[in-house]
Amino acid sequence: PGPMSEQTASDASESAPGVERTSVLALDELETHDVRRALVLLAGLRSRTLAPLVRSAAVPGGVALTHRVPGDAVGLASLRADGPLRAGHVLAVGVAVLEALVTLHAARLAHGRVDGESVLVAPDGSVVLAATGSAWAAAPGEPGGPSPVDDVAAAGELLRDLLGPGSAPAPLVVAVVRAVDPDLALRPDAAALLAALHRCGRPESLLDALW
Numbered sequence: 001p002g003p004m005s006e007q008t009a010s011d012a013s014e015s016a017p018g019v020e021r022t023s024v025l026a027l028d029e030l031e032t033h034d035v036r037r038a039l040v041l042l043a044g045l046r047s048r049t050l051a052p053l054v055r056s057a058a059v060p061g062g063v064a065l066t067h068r069v070p071g072d073a074v075g076l077a078s079l080r081a082d083g084p085l086r087a088g089h090v091l092a093v094g095v096a097v098l099e100a101l102v103t104l105h106a107a108r109l110a111h112g113r114v115d116g117e118s119v120l121v122a123p124d125g126s127v128v129l130a131a132t133g134s135a136w137a138a139a140p141g142e143p144g145g146p147s148p149v150d151d152v153a154a155a156g157e158l159l160r161d162l163l164g165p166g167s168a169p170a171p172l173v174v175a176v177v178r179a180v181d182p183d184l185a186l187r188p189d190a191a192a193l194l195a196a197l198h199r200c201g202r203p204e205s206l207l208d209a210l211w
Contacts, residue, residue: 018068020054023134026062034139036063038109042133045107050100051120051130069130070122077116079209080162087169088204090162093119094175095203096127097155098194104132105148105190112136112146114154116161125207152190156180172200 027035039056046052051067058064076093079085085093097119104111111118113135120130138145156179163176175196181187188196 019071020066021051021069021130022064022066023131024059024062024064025134025136032058032063034142035133035136038136038139039063039065039133041107042104042109045103045109047100047103049096049126049128050103050132051128053133056133065133067130067132069120070126070128073120073122073128073130074210075117076119076121076127076162079121079206080116083209084164084166085162085206085209086204087163087172088202089206089209090159090168091172091197091200092203092206093127093162094155094159094172094197095194097129097158098190098197100129101148101151101155101190102194105151108141110140110146110148111151111154112140114151115158119158121206121210123210125205125210127206148190149184149187152187152193153180155190155193169201172197175200 025035036056036058039053043053043056051069053065054068055066056063097114101111101114109132111129111132113131114129118129118131120128122128136146140146156176159176160180163173175193178186178188178196179193
């Protein structure tokens, strides 16, 4: 992915103004058709926890992707670096990420890079999954492209890292361990993992973690 730029934007369909963040996805010419077709599908998806793709455009050497993200959002990676998160915070991140993944996977798409850089925390403490498509080396479902099973494992790895070495509620630990199970027959899909997280307790807003 190339350099990113931002500009203020608003949309009547959104509850609050955000910013438009643009990145460049480098693609070989032979990969561009299938990826652009997937991007058209992605642009039609909406979820409260998924940063929407508002437009894509061919540029030399690839495709420029513009997503709308919350204004003044903080990357989860930098927030985590400032101190540990409580189990309720981790649960809130997990629920938000999995809600976004359920929407993507239902459309036969995948994110491709679920990590602390692509998860953003808005000023009100809410969480969104951003940058969908920015790590696609090929279209979802194609050889070399992102897959739902890898998204689930990446979400599990993220939650495991957020929990750290300290104690955590047993149901949450079990859900995370299952998400990263190397046996694909035992690894839940995004909907099943989301359901498991809902049974793990009450998510806590990350608002206080911001401060």
